[in-house]
Amino acid sequence: MAIRSSEAIVLNRIPLGDTSLLVTVYARAFGKVKLVARGARRPKSRMASSLQPLRVITVSFNHRENRELQNLSKVEAGPYFRRIGEDLTKVGYASAVCELVNRLVLGEEPGEQLFGLIFRTLEAIDQLSADACEMLFWRFQIEFADVYGTGPEFSACLGCGERPEEATVRFSPSLGGILCRDCQAQDGEAMQLSLGTTRLLSRVREMPLEHLPRLKPVGMSRREIQRAIRAFYLYQLDDGRELKSLKFLESIEEDGQERKP
Numbered sequence: 655m656a657i658r659s660s661e662a663i664v665l666n667r668i669p670l671g672d673t674s675l676l677v678t679v680y681a682r683a684f685g686k687v688k689l690v691a692r693g694a695r696r697p698k699s700r701m702a703s704s705l706q707p708l709r710v711i712t713v714s715f716n717h718r719e720n721r722e723l724q725n726l727s728k729v730e731a732g733p734y735f736r737r738i739g740e741d742l743t744k745v746g747y748a749s750a751v752c753e754l755v756n757r758l759v760l761g762e763e764p765g766e767q768l769f770g771l772i773f774r775t776l777e778a779i780d781q782l783s784a785d786a787c788e789m790l791f792w793r794f795q796i797e798f799a800d801v802y803g804t805g806p807e808f809s810a811c812l813g814c815g816e817r818p819e820e821a822t823v824r825f826s827p828s829l830g831g832i833l834c835r836d837c838q839a840q841d842g843e844a845m846q847l848s849l850g851t852t853r854l855l856s857r858v859r860e861m862p863l864e865h866l867p868r869l870k871p872v873g874m875s876r877r878e879i880q881r882a883i884r885a886f887y888l889y890q891l892d893d894g895r896e897l898k899s900l901k902f903l904e905s906i907e908e909d910g911q912e913r914k915p
C-alpha cells in the first residue's frame with residue numbers, strides 16, 4: 655500500500671452508507687479515481703465542503719492495487735470557481751464537462767493533459783459570459799476527443815483528403831469527420847453540414863479560449879453544430895444515453911424562451 659497524492663477535480667459524489675461519501679475525481683497524476691471519504695457526512699466533518707463537484711482539491715489516498723475504490727485519507731481545498739455557482743447556465747455546462755469525463759474515462763491513466771483541459775474549461779466558464787458557455791463546451795468536446803487521438807476532422811474530407819468547395823458537405827459521426835460529395839457514400843447516415851458551419855467549427859477548435867465570445871453562431875449554424883457534436887458523442891458513449899446536464903440546460907433554455915414576451 656502506498657500513499658498517493660495529487661491535485662484533482664471533483665466530478666461527482668454520492669452518499670455511501672450512513673455517513674460516508676463516494677467521490678469520483680479526475681486527478682492530474684492518476685486520471686479517474688473513485689475515493690471513499692469515510693465519515694464525510696458526519697456533522698463535524700470538514701471534508702464535505704471541499705468534496706463538491708467542480709471543486710479543485712489535493713487528495714491523498716492509500717492506493718491499493720486492483721481495487722475499484724480507494725480510501726481518501728486527506729483533502730486540501732484548491733482554487734474555487736466561485737462565479738460558476740452564480741449562474742444556472744454556467745452550472746449546467748460545467749456539470750456537462752464533468753459528466754462527460756466521468757462517463758467516457760474508464761479509470762486510471764496519465765492525467766496531465768485532460769486535467770489541464772478540464773481546468774482551463776472550468777476557468778473559462780467561470781470568467782467569461784454565460785453566452786460563451788455553449789461554445790466553450792463545443793471546444794471542450796473537440797479537444798477532449800483530440801486527447802485520445804479521435805478528434806473530429808472538419809477541414810479536409812476523410813475520404814480523399816481534399817478541402818471541399820461545395821456549399822454543403824456531410825458529417826459522419828461514426829467516422830468522425832466530414833465527407834465531400836464524391837466520398838459521401840462512405841457513410842449513408844452522415845448528416846448535412848454547410849461549409850460555413852465546418853469553417854466555424856475549425857475556428858472554435860483553434861481560437862484562444864478568451865476570444866471565443868467573438869464568434870456568434872446563430873440559427874442554422876448553431877443547430878448544425880449542436881446536432882453534429884451531439885451525434886459524434888452519442889456514438890462514443892456506449893449506451894447512447896444523453897447527458898443529464900444537457901437535458902437540464904435544455905429545460906432552462908425553454909423556460910427562458912417562455913418568459914420572453
Ligand SMILES: [Zn+2]
Nearest residue numbers: 811814834837
Ligand atoms: Zn472526398
